[in-house]
Amino acid sequence: MKFNNRNVCISPRSKIGSNVRIGDNTVVYDNVEIGDNSIICNDVVLGEPLGTYYRDPDYTNPLCSIGANSVIRSHSIIYAGSRIGAAFSCGHQALIREKCTIGEHCSVGSLTDLEGEITIGNYSRIHSNVHISQRTVIGSYIWISPFVVVTHDPYPPSYDWKGSSIGDYTQVCVNAVILPGVQIGKKCVIGAGAVVNKSLKDFSLVIPAPSRIMDVRKYVVMGKGRVYPWMNRFDRGMPWEGIGYDTWIRQSGGAE
């Protein structure tokens, strides 16, 4: 039901391999090449034009290639000028900007944003909700977790972008930040929430300063309201709306 040829727009100047399926509402621009047996789902944009497209009447779309046996899930946007190897897979609503070079057997998760001019080796997996800045070099067999951000501008804004690199087999855990120009070695682990502000040799582990655990009932915030309990101060849309939490607990016999 995804492939009804409904509201589809495919440029005659694209090359579609054999046994390729293209979903409804999808657009394939000029100079896109899709390898055999690939599946392009609905509402996808392949070969999204660069900025000059809008103002330059002589604009020509750079080549965008997707390797064989790939799956591009719905609502993803892949720019002209990026080249992606075989057996690629991509989540929903992903954004891959121009001049990315991605090897074989890689994947990119939903809502992930590759900002362009990024090189990725083979067999590397980037999960959902990741942001990778321009000029980043990512090796092979690398795992990048959600909400990781790799930066490139050492003191934004500047003209002095410094891409970072990540060595083979390295694992980067959720919410980690890699600062500009940092060279991360092979087989490193960047822990959840760590901020990497210097280059790391092979086998490095980085973990953030530990959080503290307290009793919430003793904690006051902003010098005024207490963080806890919220149930006595807020009722919109809650089952105790208009009657108060304590009354509701009593009436409903709910466990406090």
Add this chain to the structure above:
Amino acid sequence: MKFNNRNVCISPRSKIGSNVRIGDNTVVYDNVEIGDNSIICNDVVLGEPLGTYYRDPDYTNPLCSIGANSVIRSHSIIYAGSRIGAAFSCGHQALIREKCTIGEHCSVGSLTDLEGEITIGNYSRIHSNVHISQRTVIGSYIWISPFVVVTHDPYPPSYDWKGSSIGDYTQVCVNAVILPGVQIGKKCVIGAGAVVNKSLKDFSLVIPAPSRIMDVRKYVVMGKGRVYPWMNRFDRGMPWEGIGYDTWIRQSGGAE
């Protein structure tokens, strides 16, 4: 103007309740059930097929149900195999994967990504830009703020996923990270930016190590460029482009 029946695609094998409105460009797949009085906005996908759909000719779409009186905002994608209770509301561009079970009176914000196999109780609110991993169990009356991430793989990549759980009435603040297999008690507060790496009993508060405050005029970054001031080194698109910040301040009489 959202409901013109333009480019809509509804499977005859879906069950649409009475007084349901379905927006333009929306797709409803096989075996989707929508409760009475619900509003499905434009460009929504309900019952998105699982991965086997693409290669298996005998694929059957699992049931996807949306309770009565729900509102699904535009560009959201809800997979086949997820069941959502009544009075649900959902922001734009949200993604809810397969095998989620969500109770009544819950909400999910824009750009939030529920990765599948997630259980949520009643009256729980998940804000925008949140990422919840598989096998997470979320109780009732829970508030989850933007950019929270709940993980499930203790040492990615592994086959040893450990879902986390969050107890009733707990508040999870922005950018908090919950590590795999962590059991968070009831009525806890997870502070902004905290990384939770162990299970917590009821009434726990977790806050991250404090940030330090300094004077930016004394701070040098990367051994070269100064973080501040940026105005003297960068002018693209700024009103001082080509003339320099100091000249522009003098000419415009702008306050430094």
Add this chain to the structure above:
Amino acid sequence: MKFNNRNVCISPRSKIGSNVRIGDNTVVYDNVEIGDNSIICNDVVLGEPLGTYYRDPDYTNPLCSIGANSVIRSHSIIYAGSRIGAAFSCGHQALIREKCTIGEHCSVGSLTDLEGEITIGNYSRIHSNVHISQRTVIGSYIWISPFVVVTHDPYPPSYDWKGSSIGDYTQVCVNAVILPGVQIGKKCVIGAGAVVNKSLKDFSLVIPAPSRIMDVRKYVVMGKGRVYPWMNRFDRGMPWEGIGYDTWIRQSGGAE
């Protein structure tokens, strides 16, 4: 190829300036005004109706204005009731809610979420994947990096929202969190991953507690599995699938 007038829907009660281009699948609702020479790409929604639209038969869409010479990239959603100045530019899949007032020469990146009731001066740049809460006041010449979140509820959930403000020329780096009601002065730098929990005078720099660097080969996680090496425990989709990493390294002559 983006402007074929395919599946476009423009309200007759909108005002479109001269030399405006509107992309395929785009919707322009009632009371939208678009300035001269602007480009509205494909799959954009301008003037997205407010919540009352769905249930109130007398609903009238508030004014939504986009200044001249602006570019709105594909799949972005801008609500009714927001006013944006000239020379605005916007990435893909951005979301700008109601009652935002944005000055001239500003930009908003892809997948960024402005939650409404936000004021932004002139020449300010908000990058991709940013989340700004209601009632935030952002000055001019400000740079906000990816995954920054500005909050507004001091102890969620509450009815006591406190918008934060950011002074002119301030730089906010990736993953920084600004807590509710914080007033940040002019020409400050908020470092990557910093949590700002108090107001800051001009020229302040905030940086998070430092992460620690260790040797990953000595580190055990969760009392059970080792973080490193993952290659011996996980092989799905990897070139050593079924034969083991050590055998594959030996056979392929790959460098360990």
